[in-house]
Amino acid sequence: MAVPVGTGFDPADPAILRDPYPSYAWLLRNDPVHRGANGVWYVTRYDDVRTVLGEPRFGRAGIRDLWATLVGPGPLSEVLRHTIFFQDDPDHARLRALIGPAFTPRLIRTMQARIDENARDLLRPLRARGRMDVVDDFAYPLALATISTLLGMPAKDRDALRAWSVAIAPTLDLLAGPDEIARGQVAMGEFAAYLTELIGDRRAHPGEDLISAMIAATTGRDPITTDALIGTAVALVFAGHDTVTNQIGNSVLALLRHPRQLALLRAEPGRLPAAAEECLRYDSSVQSNSRRIAADLELSGTKLRQGDLVVALAGAANRDPAQFTEPDRFDIGRAEGPPLSFGAGMRFCLGALLARMELKAALRELTGLTGLRLAVADGELVYRRSTMFRGVVSLPISYAAGAP
Numbered sequence: 001m002a003v004p005v006g007t008g009f010d011p012a013d014p015a016i017l018r019d020p021y022p023s024y025a026w027l028l029r030n031d032p033v034h035r036g037a038n039g040v041w042y043v044t045r046y047d048d049v050r051t052v053l054g055e056p057r058f059g060r061a062g063i064r065d066l067w068a069t070l071v072g073p074g075p076l077s078e079v080l081r082h083t084i085f086f087q088d089d090p091d092h093a094r095l096r097a098l099i100g101p102a103f104t105p106r107l108i109r110t111m112q113a114r115i116d117e118n119a120r121d122l123l124r125p126l127r128a129r130g131r132m133d134v135v136d137d138f139a140y141p142l143a144l145a146t147i148s149t150l151l152g153m154p155a156k157d158r159d160a161l162r163a164w165s166v167a168i169a170p171t172l173d174l175l176a177g178p179d180e181i182a183r184g185q186v187a188m189g190e191f192a193a194y195l196t197e198l199i200g201d202r203r204a205h206p207g208e209d210l211i212s213a214m215i216a217a218t219t220g221r222d223p224i225t226t227d228a229l230i231g232t233a234v235a236l237v238f239a240g241h242d243t244v245t246n247q248i249g250n251s252v253l254a255l256l257r258h259p260r261q262l263a264l265l266r267a268e269p270g271r272l273p274a275a276a277e278e279c280l281r282y283d284s285s286v287q288s289n290s291r292r293i294a295a296d297l298e299l300s301g302t303k304l305r306q307g308d309l310v311v312a313l314a315g316a317a318n319r320d321p322a323q324f325t326e327p328d329r330f331d332i333g334r335a336e337g338p339p340l341s342f343g344a345g346m347r348f349c350l351g352a353l354l355a356r357m358e359l360k361a362a363l364r365e366l367t368g369l370t371g372l373r374l375a376v377a378d379g380e381l382v383y384r385r386s387t388m389f390r391g392v393v394s395l396p397i398s399y400a401a402g403a404p
């Protein structure tokens with residue numbers, strides 16, 4: 001399979017949603033800065049992807065304007081225009097300086113113990129069943145518990161958080177339809193009202209959570225506004241839980257498809273950190289990020305014009321043979337890196353440490369199950385309909401039922 005001559009790469013093509021890697025290999029070999037469907041540029045080489053993702057010349061404000069036109073007026077654009085994802089410098093740098101320091105090593109260390117405990121608690125009742133859906137039964141609850149604990153949201157509110165997330169997530173993709181947008185607007189209105197109350201409470205009664213930490217870190221010098229806090233909390237919920245859920249699913253699937261690597265990890269648990277990195281490289285839950293160019297520039301000899309849209313395909317860069325030997329081989333012993341799954345430079349993922357902790361906790365628990373195997377035929381797995389995020393809708397596995 002390759003990119004059909006004349007039509008250009010289209011990440012929304014169902015065959016590419018299912019398996020983009022043969023097309024990435026074609027692009028890497030034949031047309032690394034490729035003009036694809038709708039005149040969008042697709043960038044695949046490791047060095048070019050790192051440049052596009054990490055440098056201010058490739059902006060996000062233009063993407064915010066495109067997206068705001070797609071969803072129209074209402075709570076979605078009112079809230080999301082304040083998020084860090086849609087800012088260029090100097091606003092991006094200012095917001096990053098406000099949010100970044102709140103991710104203190106102390107807070108993250110506290111999270112480590114809670115994540116490990118949550119993963120163990122989630123698995124206990126599932127052990128006895130001998131069967132589960134990794135996505136719904138394990139990965140999603142783990143990621144949701146982590147992000148809501150981090151933000152200091154009470155456990156009783158998780159169902160509401162999940163319902164809002166499910167309604168809002170499809171509107172973040174350029175494939176969103178009018179019904180999805182209408183549902184997303186309602187959900188965002190409710191979510192923002194909930195957050196306004198939560199933030200008011202944290203201002204009055206600070207706790208050991210990220211919202212309290214952001215308020216404390218900015219009190220006195222450049223106080224963070226409630227709008228910026230709401231935008232940030234929403235950004236963190238979205239940046240930090242679908243991504244992790246999908247990454248756990250993709251990683252378990254990669255191990256199930258490579259039983260010798262799974263056996264090696266089970267035999268030598270010390271390989272867990274390297275295995276997690278290889279899972280992130282081999283099948284990242286974030287495949288791409290888009291930018292709009294504010295002024296003409298040249299990328300690896302190709303001229304790009306002001307206003308052009310550029311999609312940096314980290315999923316392809318992670319398979320660039322110039323960076324990774326035999327890139328299509330899944331090898332938990334690999335010591336090359338880093339993958340570009342968490343982005344690069346000025347926008348490098350603020351939650352990377354936390355995401356790695358969650359992924360390792362999930363893999364530790366799940367690979368410990370005896371007789372672990374896929375409970376449906378591989379061909380029956382369905383991928384989410386998203387050009388940016390990659391993950392299976394559900395991942396049924398079976399294993400020897402054990403004591404809870």
Ligand code: HEM
Nearest residue numbers: 084239240243244247286289341342343347349350351355
């Ligand atoms: C496997 C899980 C995750 C993946 C693959 C991932 C990936 C990414 C990527 C690629 C970016 C850069 C976006 C761009 O360049 O446009 C990013 C940014 C970001 N991520 Fe993550 N992420 C993950 C988990 C998390 C978690 C758990 C959190 C928070 C708790 C988080 C918070 C953020 C934030 C705040 C940014 C914006 C940074 C900025 O613009 O300066 N992410 N992430």
